[in-house]
Amino acid sequence: MVKAILLMPAPPEAFMLLFDMCESLGENELMLQICSEYSETNNKDQNGMINLAATYLLMQKKDQAINTVNMLIRAYGDEMRENLKDDKRFDVLIKE
DSSP states (O other): HHHHHHHHHOOHHHHHHHHHHHTTOOHHHHHHHHHHHHHHHOOOOOHHHHHHHHHHHHTTTTTHHHHHHHHHHHHHHOOOOOOHHHOOGHHHHHTT
């Protein structure tokens, strides 16, 4: 169902609202599915990848989170590194 929704023509904001709704309900699996599908279909939008990495952390999938963060930093450089440092969701990675 999520894949069908993500294939519908809609602005990225609509998908991020869906993500936020699932996050507020604690629907981690749906959040992960939304981020994965969104990132595949909107690979130029770095926010989808950031949310994907944060969702991996939330779900205790640290290796996947680190891989995604490393991909983001390789693609977007030091500016992305600084943005992630400012995002509280990644504090657990920064402390290590």
